[in-house]
Amino acid sequence: MHPTKTICIVGVTGNQGGSVAQRFLQDPTYHVRGLTRDPSSTKAQELAAQGIEIVQANLDDTSSLKSAFAGANIIFSVTNYWEPFFRADCRQNAAELGISCRKYAYDVEYQQGKNIADAAAATAETLDENGFIVSTLSQAGRCSGGKFEELYHFDAKADVFPSYVQSNYPELARKMSCVQTGYFMSSYKLVPDAYFGRADDGSFEMAFPTAPDAAVPHFNVNADMGNFVYAVAKMPPGKSYMAEGTTCSWTEYMRLWSKVNSVPASYRQITLEELIDRTPDAEFGREVGDMFAYSTEPGYDGGDRELLHAADIRKASSSPHRTHTATPHGANHWNSPFEASTLTSSGTTTAPYTSPQPTTPESSTTPSTSKPAKQAP
Ligand SMILES: NC(=O)c1ccc[n+]([C@@H]2O[C@H](COP(=O)([O-])OP(=O)(O)OC[C@H]3O[C@@H](n4cnc5c(N)ncnc54)[C@H](OP(=O)(O)O)[C@@H]3O)[C@@H](O)[C@H]2O)c1
Numbered sequence: 001m002h003p004t005k006t007i008c009i010v011g012v013t014g015n016q017g018g019s020v021a022q023r024f025l026q027d028p029t030y031h032v033r034g035l036t037r038d039p040s041s042t043k044a045q046e047l048a049a050q051g052i053e054i055v056q057a058n059l060d061d062t063s064s065l066k067s068a069f070a071g072a073n074i075i076f077s078v079t080n081y082w083e084p085f086f087r088a089d090c091r092q093n094a095a096e097l098g099i100s101c102r103k104y105a106y107d108v109e110y111q112q113g114k115n116i117a118d119a120a121a122a123t124a125e126t127l128d129e130n131g132f133i134v135s136t137l138s139q140a141g142r143c144s145g146g147k148f149e150e151l152y153h154f155d156a157k158a159d160v161f162p163s164y165v166q167s168n169y170p171e172l173a174r175k176m177s178c179v180q181t182g183y184f185m186s187s188y189k190l191v192p193d194a195y196f197g198r199a200d201d202g203s204f205e206m207a208f209p210t211a212p213d214a215a216v217p218h219f220n221v222n223a224d225m226g227n228f229v230y231a232v233a234k235m236p237p238g239k240s241y242m243a244e245g246t247t248c249s250w251t252e253y254m255r256l257w258s259k260v261n262s263v264p265a266s267y268r269q270i271t272l273e274e275l276i277d278r279t280p281d282a283e284f285g286r287e288v289g290d291m292f293a294y295s296t297e298p299g300y301d302g303g304d305r306e307l308l309h310a311a312d313i314r315k316a317s318s319s320p321h322r323t324h325t326a327t328p329h330g331a332n333h334w335n336s337p338f339e340a341s342t343l344t345s346s347g348t349t350t351a352p353y354t355s356p357q358p359t360t361p362e363s364s365t366t367p368s369t370s371k372p373a374k375q376a377p
Pocket residue numbers: 010011012013014015016017035036037038057058059060078079080081082083137153181182183184185187376377
């Protein structure tokens with residue numbers, strides 16, 4: 001079968017875009033086009049070898065995006081707050097401007113989001129009815145009634161998707177679906193001392209500024225983002241979603257982790273200041289600390305009760321491809337507790353279109369104690 005539609009994927013070499021690409025590659029009706037700054041990178045070359053059309057584009061350059069998006073039926077958008085946050089040259093720029101690296105990264109991500117929207121608007125006519133699927137997060141300043149005015153990696157996304165698009169491009173907004181993503185299960189690698197510190201008695205202790213009973217969404221981004229976005233593409237446009245595998249409190253998370261790995265472990269709520277103290281980079285501690293506190297009230301999703309979840313997609317769909325979301329992959333032992341959670345906990349939710357995969361929970365894994373990588377939430 002020859003492809004009749006083209007999906008253009010921003011961030012194809014990354015977690016979210018990469019997962020979306022793998023899912024759409026399985027559907028022969030789609031031609032998959034992926035954007036990267038460097039088509040000669042090893043990752044881009046691997047994707048090209050899989051049959052993905054790799055095109056060079058830069059989110060800082062709207063004209064390159066217009067060329068890349070031209071004629072697309074679907075555009076998947078994602079922006080990365082953390083690259084300018086960590087890059088030495090960006091930190092230098094922020095210092096020269098007299099602003100924090102948190103605000104600097106907001107400005108970059110916000111502008112890149114606007115560039116994507118401007119370029120997508122130029123090809124709005126070719127897009128399917130539900131052809132603009134954007135990865136975003138809740139608008140923390142508004143949802144918290146002004147309490148969290150500096151949760152920059154949330155607002156840089158939400159201020160464009162949906163706000164800027166709705167204000168500037170009504171036709172594009174009508175074709176847009178907003179997909180918020182839960183806590184990536186792989187994020188434990190970033191602040192290992194907060195995820196897996198040690199209590200006085202030697203047991204493992206997770207410590208965040210989130211209330212012990214606050215439910216938060218957890219998400220296996222690499223395995224499930226593609227499944228979720230593929231399912232969203234079949235839905236009517238104009239809706240907002242939370243992409244998550246299991247939603248549970250950090251207390252429950254640690255209970256399951258302890259059980260699966262047969263080691264004593266617990267959760268303890270700490271203050272924002274304590275989290276910052278435990279984080280090698282204070283600015284990073286502040287940014288994620290606010291997120292953990294916001295996750296209590298109004299909640300990671302901003303308290304939005306209208307967001308659609310996997311179960312809503314399943315209800316609206318007649319597809320037979322329904323299965324669980326906890327799909328162990330690679331060496332990410334965090335999938336193990338979630339395998340258990342979908343089997344044992346009530347009220348957990350699952351992704352709508354997870355492809356069947358072997359489930360081989362790893363046993364007695366020891367948490368990483370290495371320093372955070374440069375990669376970030
Ligand atoms: N970790 C979590 O728990 C969590 C939860 C919810 C949301 N998020 C959000 O997820 C986002 C990151 O998504 P991810 O993990 O999929 O990212 P990722 O794996 O770090 O990949 C980033 C992608 O963006 C592309 N990119 C970056 N700057 C670009 C530019 N100037 N022009 C063109 N392409 C560019 C990169 O492509 P090339 O390098 O090939 O050009 C790469 O494909 C962040 O904004 C974060 O806030 C994270």
